[in-house]
Amino acid sequence: MSQPLWTPSADRIATTRMDAFRRFINQRHGLQLADYPALHAWSVTQREAFWQAIVDFFEVRFARQPEAVLREGAAMPSAQWFPGATLNFAEHLLRRRDEHPALIAIGEDGSREQLSYAELAAHVAGLQRSLREAGVGVGDRVAAFMPNTWQTVVGMLASASLGATWSSCSPDFGTQGVIDRFGQIEPKVLIAAAGYRYAGKNLNLTDKLNEILERLPSLQQLVVVPYSRPEASALDYRSTARVSLWHDFYQNSGEPQFTQIPFEHPLYILYSSGTTGVPKCIVHGVGGTLLQHVKELGLHTDLHTDDTLFYYTTCGWMMWNWLVSGLALGATLVLFDGSPFHPSAERLIDLIDAENISIFGTSAKFLAALEKAGAKPRETHKLERLKAILSTGSPLAHESFEYVYRDVKADLCLSSISGGTDIVSCFALGNPTLPVWRGELQCKGLGMDVQVWDESGKPIIGEKGELVCARHFTSMPVGFWNDADGDKFRAAYFDTFPGVWAHGDYAEETEHAGLVIHGRSDAVLNPGGVRIGTAEIYRQVEKIPQVLESLAIGQDWQGDVRVVLFVRLRDGLQLDDALREEIRQMIRSNTTPRHVPAKIIQVRDIPRTISGKIVELAVRNVVHGRPVKNTDALANPEALELYRDLAELQQ
Numbered sequence: 001m002s003q004p005l006w007t008p009s010a011d012r013i014a015t016t017r018m019d020a021f022r023r024f025i026n027q028r029h030g031l032q033l034a035d036y037p038a039l040h041a042w043s044v045t046q047r048e049a050f051w052q053a054i055v056d057f058f059e060v061r062f063a064r065q066p067e068a069v070l071r072e073g074a075a076m077p078s079a080q081w082f083p084g085a086t087l088n089f090a091e092h093l094l095r096r097r098d099e100h101p102a103l104i105a106i107g108e109d110g111s112r113e114q115l116s117y118a119e120l121a122a123h124v125a126g127l128q129r130s131l132r133e134a135g136v137g138v139g140d141r142v143a144a145f146m147p148n149t150w151q152t153v154v155g156m157l158a159s160a161s162l163g164a165t166w167s168s169c170s171p172d173f174g175t176q177g178v179i180d181r182f183g184q185i186e187p188k189v190l191i192a193a194a195g196y197r198y199a200g201k202n203l204n205l206t207d208k209l210n211e212i213l214e215r216l217p218s219l220q221q222l223v224v225v226p227y228s229r230p231e232a233s234a235l236d237y238r239s240t241a242r243v244s245l246w247h248d249f250y251q252n253s254g255e256p257q258f259t260q261i262p263f264e265h266p267l268y269i270l271y272s273s274g275t276t277g278v279p280k281c282i283v284h285g286v287g288g289t290l291l292q293h294v295k296e297l298g299l300h301t302d303l304h305t306d307d308t309l310f311y312y313t314t315c316g317w318m319m320w321n322w323l324v325s326g327l328a329l330g331a332t333l334v335l336f337d338g339s340p341f342h343p344s345a346e347r348l349i350d351l352i353d354a355e356n357i358s359i360f361g362t363s364a365k366f367l368a369a370l371e372k373a374g375a376k377p378r379e380t381h382k383l384e385r386l387k388a389i390l391s392t393g394s395p396l397a398h399e400s401f402e403y404v405y406r407d408v409k410a411d412l413c414l415s416s417i418s419g420g421t422d423i424v425s426c427f428a429l430g431n432p433t434l435p436v437w438r439g440e441l442q443c444k445g446l447g448m449d450v451q452v453w454d455e456s457g458k459p460i461i462g463e464k465g466e467l468v469c470a471r472h473f474t475s476m477p478v479g480f481w482n483d484a485d486g487d488k489f490r491a492a493y494f495d496t497f498p499g500v501w502a503h504g505d506y507a508e509e510t511e512h513a514g515l516v517i518h519g520r521s522d523a524v525l526n527p528g529g530v531r532i533g534t535a536e537i538y539r540q541v542e543k544i545p546q547v548l549e550s551l552a553i554g555q556d557w558q559g560d561v562r563v564v565l566f567v568r569l570r571d572g573l574q575l576d577d578a579l580r581e582e583i584r585q586m587i588r589s590n591t592t593p594r595h596v597p598a599k600i601i602q603v604r605d606i607p608r609t610i611s612g613k614i615v616e617l618a619v620r621n622v623v624h625g626r627p628v629k630n631t632d633a634l635a636n637p638e639a640l641e642l643y644r645d646l647a648e649l650q651q
Helices: 010-014 017-029 036-045 047-057 089-093 117-133 150-161 175-185 206-214 286-300 318-329 347-354 364-372 398-408 487-493 534-541 577-590 616-623 637-643
Strands: 070-072 079-081 101-107 112-116 141-145 165-169 189-193 195-198 201-204 221-225 242-245 266-271 281-285 308-311 332-337 359-363 388-392 413-416 418-420 425-429 450-453 464-469 501-509 515-520 547-557 560-569 599-602
Touching: 017 036, 017 047, 017 286, 036 047, 047 070, 047 286, 089 150, 089 286, 089 318, 101 117, 101 150, 112 117, 117 150, 141 150, 141 175, 150 165, 150 189, 150 318, 150 332, 165 175, 175 206, 175 281, 266 286, 266 318, 281 286, 286 318, 286 425, 308 318, 308 347, 318 332, 332 347, 347 359, 359 364, 364 388, 364 398, 364 547, 388 398, 398 413, 450 501, 464 515, 487 501, 515 534, 534 547, 534 560, 534 577, 547 616, 577 599, 616 637
Parallel strands: 101 332, 141 165, 141 189, 165 266, 189 221, 221 242, 308 332, 308 359, 359 388, 388 413, 560 599
Antiparallel strands: 070 079, 101 112, 195 201, 266 281, 418 425, 450 464, 464 501, 501 515, 547 560
16 A cells, blocks of 8 residues: 655644644534544534534634524525624734734845734725725725735725725736626726736736726726836826825725624625636625635644745635635735746745745646756755645646655645635645645545535545535635526536535545545546546646646547647657657556547647636637637637647548
């Protein structure tokens, strides 16, 4: 039997919040839950007691006490969590008021700004007053078109403090992509950057922002953060709304006030990728988001007040919302805006040492690229306080697990996590009290009845199937924006298995009660009627040194489906028959003959969403001559043209 890559010591386990929470539950309920599997089983069967325990353990404060913990019908979605309760999200993120660092904002150009918890609260208080004077109140939408910096966090907290609903896009979104999102939710206020930096370039957003402003008739106030363009003027922007520069709009002073709102009141509006149609506006409630985030950050991530948390993300990805909730635990957050590979592949690794980061979050793609670049941080950096690496965005390859423990640091918890925008949190994630097994997400989240089902709805272990959550959970979306009867919401998650959340991941539960994600269900390949997850192919292909990344689709061919693999090679390399055979042999030896692609084609680029996920469905549509909607959702939409009318696909 294989051995785990890492096992926490007994001493380390004893210092974790997860172990403290297990002991808390045992004492409160007179139980003898000996380990995590027992704790998880209890959290699922006793959901009301579990979520009440989360409230008490993390000292969540209700201004008005709930009438119950849970009221639910026979099938999803029919739950009310903590009905009658009121609270404020921002209040819980601003409980600290001392000089401990709250935010450290690092720019690509090396700029560094730091705010203590006391300074952060003062900024929020000042912006809150100005937003209130601009007419912002409960239920209004405040939108942001911003890089990942401290002003964005202040904007969200000020919005949430008033009971308003926050939504953000990063400045690399195309004009139509922004309109497709913000145009649906009709914001009253827009906070926008005048420019931003990426890969050594200073990008002026003035023209793009003016195009956006023309198509936001609901807007009453524009607040411009000069950021990379200190010369920006309010006169640069054409809008019927009032236009103010950030430093003129408010004065940072005073104490923020907190409007108490119902548990399910909309806090965030996030968006689906929008590559197959207009993005869905996914509404997340105040209380459910808070409880899920303190559980995941406090227990599964083991975030303490003396930790420094970093996640490489933009404000257009749900990991930004997740990261910011680290303030509720009193930790220090490091925000980074820019390219993770500028000026070198080790830019973010340098940041770990410079800022004493203890929990480092990134994407599977970043770790694979770091290994391809030959980086060995274990030999070049101290990484003294680093105790955990988190990875998401796509399945983390077995080889990346090995790379981290071999070339980054041997003693840390490598947590591959999976969930998404749909739940602004995770279904499966890390655990500082459990071993790390090669290729596996360590565990199912507490309170989440996660299972893998076959097509008939039967739970399976050791086989591939659909990832479901069989019971209500607190971070289930309130619904979709402008979906009054809930039809679109129910169709998105509850049609596959009526009354049960089907997440759309093709997954497998392991003998260790961990999970392996094999790709998205809608991107599963089906040659000869056999279901194949794309991640199974990528993991083998990217072992080949010449291959930087790959993308696989199923092409309709002669009454069946054949697997087509596209590869991006290192600069200057050409795909020849010998390399094709090496790729096929690698796949055949480590998977099955069914996984071997019928065609392997070299491409210059692979299209991705702005959050870095490859878009198999969009490529499949192009290959089959079908339209691709909303290409503004892509970071590199021009890459799609590389796949149109390829002669190799006609053979």
